[in-house]
Amino acid sequence: MAAERGLAMATCTAPVNIAVIKYWGKRDTDLILPINSSLSVTLHQDQLKTTTTAAASRDFTEDRLWLNGKEADVGHPRVQACLREVRRLARKRRGGGEDTATLSLSYKIHIASENNFPTAAGLASSAAGYACLVSALARLYGLEEELSEVARRGSGSACRSMFGGFVQWQRGERPDGTDSLALQVAPETHWPELRVLVLVVSGEKKPVGSTAGMQTSVETSPLLKHRAEVVVPERLAQMMRHIRERDFEGFGQLAMRDSNQFHATCLDTFPPIFYLTDVSRHIIALAHRYNAHHGHTKVAYTFDAGPNAVIFLLDEAVAEFVEVVRRSFPPSTNGDQFVRGLPVGSAVLSQELVAAVVSEPVPGAVQYILHTKPGPGPQLVDDPSQHLLGADGLPRSRA
């Protein structure tokens, strides 16, 4: 929190996460309480992050919000829910009376938020966004407690972005949601060899938003009900064991099965929801051929509410699999920027591998590959030059 001329300011960054046991469906749409627990891997902020600056000043005349440089509706109910909850906790902490040394809760706030990746590309930008908003607000008001419950009020999966590494969002039992929290299963350092490739698929915007889609599923899919009640509790326990044991075979198989089952419940929704496209099908088939060729699970796919594929694999498999993807989905341009993120070595594919795995290339179907790995939770940005708001409380103009 920086204070000058009555202006307090805090900047944080927060990560996206990708679920390996999927969340789909709320039992309480207002409090955002899920019908089942879920489990995710937090991705590294060097590749994918949101940065948010929150500022408060007695000179501000209204609350304001900027997303990626454009002013947005600060009255959005979910933004308001986060703001209200953070202020409520701050008030509780202060035990009532205002203290001149602390920031007044009555000051209006300005918030600016930016992603270092395209919004709404199916890359869980809302999870990073709300985790970052809550982290920045908490810093601004000097809160130190665990705030996944507050982030959950912004976007369900945002609560999982409040921790690094491997994170469980436990369903909880209480009607008020106070036990529907994120818990770290293992830190990002737990499995140093684990790598993640995001295969960004071209075109086609999301046909049904996840908020509307999941409630239609809750109302119409008999299979989702069974999944939430019976299948997920078993799978969650299994997945935690695989992670603890760094058992890639078990982890990868279960991640793929759970992704498929989530999309199965979308198809069992009425009217049905399709997030997987023919390109996703090609990627899935490719992963199974690749694993079959090697005789064990070397890569595991998972898909959220969009066509992009997220591939888990160990570092030793990255160079070869990236080359397999490049051969299967030849870049439509010169391919300069086809691989982004962490460096990828070069690999020569054996003829047997190509013959067994690379069938019928689909040029241009994969836009680019982002290479990343598990990473830490939200971070405080200490350097004041990194604030997204200037001393006037308005977004800094960027050259």
Added chain:
Amino acid sequence: MAAERGLAMATCTAPVNIAVIKYWGKRDTDLILPINSSLSVTLHQDQLKTTTTAAASRDFTEDRLWLNGKEADVGHPRVQACLREVRRLARKRRGGGEDTATLSLSYKIHIASENNFPTAAGLASSAAGYACLVSALARLYGLEEELSEVARRGSGSACRSMFGGFVQWQRGERPDGTDSLALQVAPETHWPELRVLVLVVSGEKKPVGSTAGMQTSVETSPLLKHRAEVVVPERLAQMMRHIRERDFEGFGQLAMRDSNQFHATCLDTFPPIFYLTDVSRHIIALAHRYNAHHGHTKVAYTFDAGPNAVIFLLDEAVAEFVEVVRRSFPPSTNGDQFVRGLPVGSAVLSQELVAAVVSEPVPGAVQYILHTKPGPGPQLVDDPSQHLLGADGLPRSRA
């Protein structure tokens, strides 16, 4: 049965059927006993049928089989199972001793079978084929009992092609399969307005055969187990009520839901099975937009283990919906043969309808539409000139 120079011959035709409560998975792969009951509509043989001639003679030196004019393997276990069961029933009927007036069960047989539609186009050709084989053999040996149990041994869904109209294949409980039979729910005359459009989708052969696919599903899909045990029993009772009451809204909605759920269990299989393609998705979305525009269920889709769509609708909707399909999937050729089968009137689409329903046409995606309706079960062909085998017991050469 025609007998000349020691040659006995019988010819039958049999229909295909399309399930509205789907069969997927066997509890006994040898006896072909399903994990759940299913329900289908028998399609009219004027549009889709198999014709089979079975002949027996003391002069035949070996069993032989011709499919669509080409000799095929008569030793196929499922063909043998049907042959064995029919002979066993004939023997039982005769009470042991051979009678000179009846056809000797020791004679070798010749069988010729033809479809009036492309085999393996995902049009349930095996159901019609085995129903026809069993019907022709039964005629040859003078059997008069209900033989759905025998047809089931050829192909599970073949038992449903042993009746016309609306047919239930009841799961049964006995380990020997004697109660896993087809039962007619209502004859083809029960719902005179009901029509069927088969949208034959271009290209792409079936990726996973249904026999192998369904057993992988039984072994790996937790959702299929729940579907078979809990969901289908409820749905079967509902569907029979909708059919009895000729309630198209209920019938159509449930048919769509059950088709989607079947494909959901395919996706929940590991590795996942995809029968729906992007074209199927387009057809599904089109049907929902069309129904939404009209404010009620005018058309209902169902998909089997292939990309072709089968659309149920009432006669008054045919002309308009065919025009909607033509506009949504403009024929790549001149469109002469785009609509086949029963005549279809012409329709002019309102601008509102086109605006609301026809979005982003996909030229050439639908090869042609076959217009048909519910029809009767297997038929005896009395006219000897229609036998597929000649007096020499070999396939007739067709000019």
